[in-house]
Amino acid sequence: MPEGIDDEKLLFLSDILPTGWQAAVQADIQPGDTVAVWGCGPVGQMTIRSAILLGAEQVIAIDCLPERLSMAAAAGAITINFEQESVIDRLNELTDGQGPHKCIDAVGTESHVAMEQPDTVLDRAKQMLKAENDRPHVLREMIYACRPAGVISIIGVYLGLADKIPMGQAMNKGLTFRMAQAHVPRWTEDLLRRIEDGQIDPSFVITHKVDLSQGPEMYRTFRDKADGCIKVMLQP
Numbered sequence: 001m002p003e004g005i006d007d008e009k010l011l012f013l014s015d016i017l018p019t020g021w022q023a024a025v026q027a028d029i030q031p032g033d034t035v036a037v038w039g040c041g042p043v044g045q046m047t048i049r050s051a052i053l054l055g056a057e058q059v060i061a062i063d064c065l066p067e068r069l070s071m072a073a074a075a076g077a078i079t080i081n082f083e084q085e086s087v088i089d090r091l092n093e094l095t096d097g098q099g100p101h102k103c104i105d106a107v108g109t110e111s112h113v114a115m116e117q118p119d120t121v122l123d124r125a126k127q128m129l130k131a132e133n134d135r136p137h138v139l140r141e142m143i144y145a146c147r148p149a150g151v152i153s154i155i156g157v158y159l160g161l162a163d164k165i166p167m168g169q170a171m172n173k174g175l176t177f178r179m180a181q182a183h184v185p186r187w188t189e190d191l192l193r194r195i196e197d198g199q200i201d202p203s204f205v206i207t208h209k210v211d212l213s214q215g216p217e218m219y220r221t222f223r224d225k226a227d228g229c230i231k232v233m234l235q236p
Contacts, residue, residue, distance in 0.1 A: 002196065008203035008233065009195050012046070016231075017191055017202045019182035020046025020106070023155035024054055026178040027102040031055040034095055036145065037077070038138045039106035040068035042231045043155060045205050047106050048077050053199060056102075060094060062087055064112060067228040071205070083114070091145050099147035108156025109134040119164060126163065133160030143170045154179035205231040212236050 001010055020043050029035055035056040037047050040063035051059050052075060061072035062080045069079040080090050091099060113120045119137055126132035142152050143166050152175055170177075194200050207230045210218055218232045 002192075005196065006203070008206060009201055010192075011233065012042075012202040012205070013184075013188055013191060013195075015182070015184065016042045016205070017046050017200075018184045018187040019043050019155055020048075021050045021187050021191060022180070022182050023047045023104050023106060023153050024050035025187075026155075026180065027051070027104055027151050027153035028176075028178075029054040029056050029102055032057045033101040034058040034060065035102045035104065036060040036062065036091060036100040036142075037072075037104045037106055038062045038142065039108075039156060040065070040072045040079075041106065042205050044068075044106035045071055045075070045230070046202065047104055047155070048072050049075050049200055051102075051104070052076055053194070058094070060091065060100065065225060067207075068230060071230060074204075082112075083116075087141060088145055095147070099145050100150065101147060102151045102153065103142040103146045105138050105142060105152070105154045105156045107138045108154075109136070109158050110156075111135045111137040123163070132163050134158050134162040136162040136165060140164065140166060143173075143175065146173065146175055148173045149175070151176045151178065155182065157181075206233045208232045210234060 024047055029051055033056050035051045037044055040061050048059055048061055059077045061077040062082055063069050064081055064083040073079050080087055113124045117137055120135055123132060123135040146152055207228055212234045215234050221227055221229045222232055
């Protein structure tokens with residue numbers, strides 16, 4: 001690591017910055033694209049800023065937690081709170097009925113379970129019965145929302161078997177799917193240069209700085225999405 005750069009700026013080169021960057025890169029973002037990002041957790045936040053750096057004209061961030069949506073809006077994203085409005089209707093409104101060019105899943109298997117989204121309830125019940133591994137609500141919604149010939153990028157983690165995926169719609173729309181675990185070393189040199197050049201400062205995502213001894217407590221806080229917690233920095 002070079003001298004003269006705060007550890008806080010470099011810390012997330014180990015994981016969430018290259019993960020969010022890969023999510024955006026594998027979406028093949030082109031100037032003028034509308035990019036929708038499902039999930040505004042730490043990886044989603046990095047994905048949003050990566051999409052903007054790669055030239056997206058419009059980035060739309062989808063979540064339900066006010067603190068996450070506020071952080072996404074601070075980057076320049078248009079926000080959708082899926083507990084307050086229809087994601088599909090709002091995306092159609094923002095894209096003149098065309099849908100986003102690129103859709104990015106930064107949620108994966110842990111999509112929110114809500115009565116207004118019956119597929120999430122069914123997925124959760126199937127998980128409890130060990131009849132399904134994942135809750136792929138976001139994947140389904142991306143297929144419905146993405147415009148024909150668009151790209152779906154998946155960086156959110158899936159575990160195994162997923163049900164009720166609308167493959168017919170994906171095929172007839174001619175969608176391209178790109179997905180992978182993050183190839184962290186592949187992106188490190190480029191992202192370090194971007195940090196040095198001031199293009200991005202990943203430390204924006206830190207909401208809590210605490211002593212290492214508070215680790216167990218802060219893991220619970222993060223898990224429960226309490227106290228506006230988005231990312232914790234543990235320090236000795």
